[in-house]
Amino acid sequence: MLNKLRSKLLESIRNKKLNVFGFFLLLSFLFLIIGKLSGKYTETVAFNVSFDKVPENKVLLEKKKQKINAVISSNGFNLLPLIFFNRPVKIDFESDLYYNEDHYSWIASKSSHKIKSMLGQKVEMLSVKPDTLNFYFETLDTKKVPIKLDANISYTVGYDVLEKLVVEPDSVTVIGPENIVNGIMELSTEPLALKDVNASFTMPISIKIPKMDGVLKLSTPKVTVSSEVVKFTEGAIEVPVTMINVPKSLTLNYFPKAVTVLYYVPLNRFNEIKASDFKVVCDYKEIAETEKNTMTPKLTSVPEAAKSTRIKQNKVEFIVVK
Missing domain, CATH: 2.170.120.40 (YbbR-like domain)
Structure with missing residues (x-):
């Protein structure tokens, strides 16, 4: 009955050629509708289904949406919003579904209270069909x-x-x-x-x-x-050269005694840089078995604030003093 009233009302509203007679006819029709809505009706309302708290590794296989049909009873004023503005029934994956071999089941008798709470206290729910809905989820x-x-x-x-x-x-x-x-x-x-x-x-x-x-x-x-982007500046500093792995039986005389280290540093930390923050070494072991008289200086320690560090001189000459 309510669905028929809704259809007639919408059809009347769409007619743009209402004359005075039509206006009063419509007004009479509205009073008729109000009178009808005051009566008690029993209707079947189909609710769509949506899911809540579905694990990320689960995906529903069915493409066709299943519906829950509720037979409800109340006056027309209470039923009309449910017919026009039908909300979906939210099924909680964790508490409303029961695993059964290869599928999950929703059982009306155990979850119908959620539909009742959606309807409100003034609407009586007479029955819910089907009594069971089965859903198939793939585990990813x-x-x-x-x-x-x-x-x-x-x-x-x-x-x-x-x-x-x-x-x-x-x-x-x-x-x-x-x-x-x-x-x-x-x-x-x-x-x-x-x-x-x-x-x-x-x-x-x-x-x-x-x-x-x-x-x-x-x-x-x-x-x-x-x-974090900041302004940088380039610096240069003289750092002493340290000889390592020189046999105790040898004495080396080398030049230069210090080398220039170039570095890139944030402008606001430029004054923090000191020569003692760097360490430059020449490793005698690298040329011990050769006839070379030069070694390559290497940076083994640099301050945390400095970046893109390099040594300006790439050779340190030496002679063995006997």
Whole structure:
């Protein structure tokens, strides 16, 4: 009955050629409807189904949506919203479904209280059909894989990243068929290209999802890339050369006694750098079995703030003093 009243009301509203007679006719019809809605009716309302708290590694196989049909009774005013604005019944995967061999079952007698709470106290629920709904879920494989950042970033002259780029999260969980998931060792981001960067930044970037058959989901579709960018300056400092692994029976005279170390450092930390923070060594063992009279100086210790360090001189000459 309510469905017929709804159809007549909508048909009358769509008619744009209402004259005065039609207006009063419509008004009379509205009073008739109000009178009808005051009566008590019994209707069958079909509710769609939606799922809540489904594990990430579960996917519903059925494409056709199942419905729950509830026979309800109340006056028309209470039933009308349920007919026009039908909400889905939420099925909690953890508490409303029961595993039965190869499928999960929803049993009306154990879960109908949720439908009652949706209807409200003024609507009586007489019955629910079907008494059981069966759902088939596929169990997918999961695997945690690292994220590889595909970035091409250039900085304004005099600026650089303070430390390495930070990607959060640095790994994601891949969910899909076992034969596909097992072949994924890492995932790349979409290309990130930035030019003339001179300030710190934080931005989201999407993860590339492999194009292959089958269901494939990620625990998160994006990662956040951040970088602290500061102004740098170049410095130069004289550092003494230390000879190592020289036999006690030998005395070496070498030149130069100190070398120039060039380094790149944040401008605000330039005054922190001292010669004692560096260590430059020449290893006699490297040339002991040769007739060379030069050694290559190497940096074995640098301050944490310095980056892109290098020694200006690439040779230290020596003679053996007997």
